């Protein structure tokens with residue numbers, strides 16, 4: 001008994017508290033994070049999703065226009081027979097001035113159809129949207145049949161599904177501050193809670209998925225990479241600061257293409273409210289102060305933005 005007490009006292013004195021354990025930690029609760037969590041849980045894994053913001057959903061919740069996918073059943077129902085993953089990938093390549101990694105754009109394009117079908121199977125009320133988006137050679141937008149914003153619908157379906165799975169736990173106001181390693185492998189995460197009961201803790205995990213989104217709200221980082229964007233407002237959620245880059249850098253990651261940032265052509269200036277692509281896809285014209293059109297609205301985003 002005496003020995004046990006001494007051991008306990010020295011453990012407390014050293015601040016040793018056993019870390020929590022799980023199969024998978026997902027960092028970020030946007031579309032990518034919750035999709036990964038659901039897929040893993042469906043394969044019997046115990047998942048903890050950590051989100052630094054008070055609300056879940058990240059930029060996914062702000063996504064307005066539609067979800068692109070080629071070769072879907074809904075396209076066929078609308079008579080769009082000429083679309084394919086290769087075509088979608090080539091459109092993305094062209095829009096990105098052939099700077100994109102072709103293998104990755106093809107992976108995205110090849111999987112988009114199944115991703116859309118998966119969301120439909122979870123209950124997403126998605127239809128095909130007529131009208132080509134900027135830079136597209138076929139109409140491949142999909143979204144809620146009532147024309148409402150796509151992101152809120154995606155998050156409603158993903159969150160609704162995740163909530164029903166007992167092996168998924170979602171923790172808002174929990175920011176991952178470090179990826180932990182053991183024997184050269186990722187072994188867990190260090191977390192800082194942000195509510196009034198602030199505390200730090202660690203989780204041991206067999207795997208960690210980084211789904212921390214982008215850095216569109218980090219004006220300092222953007223202007224250091226692209227000085228010409230200094231002073232631009234953002235349409236991103238305030239938490240899109242790019243801490244995921246720091247986490248990855250902490251375990252030795254290096255980066256490519258960070259400078260490849262696109263400005264969106266249609267926003268409410270200063271307020272940073274986005275007027276979606278679908279406005280142009282459905283036939284909207286852009287006019288200048290004299291009421292004249294000044295660009296082909298279906299050009300790729302950067303061309304329209306520059307004009």
Ligand SMILES: Cc1cc2nc3c(=O)[nH]c(=O)nc-3n(C[C@H](O)[C@H](O)[C@H](O)COP(=O)(O)OP(=O)(O)OC[C@H]3O[C@@H](n4cnc5c(N)ncnc54)[C@H](O)[C@@H]3O)c2cc1C
Pocket residue numbers: 027028029030031032033050051052053056057058059060061062063064065066067068150151174175176177211212213214235236237239240242243244274276
């Ligand atoms: C206004 C707007 C409109 C858009 N419209 C469209 C559209 O019509 N079609 C389309 O395809 N795309 C659109 N997009 C882009 C699309 O929303 C994103 O590409 C997509 O949502 C990214 O999903 P994600 O899960 O990777 O990241 P997010 O949804 O941004 O999720 C990342 C999450 O990680 C959290 N996080 C970050 N760091 C940490 C940390 N250290 N610890 C814990 N949590 C952390 C963030 O707070 C965030 O909640 C739009 C984007 C914006 C801003």
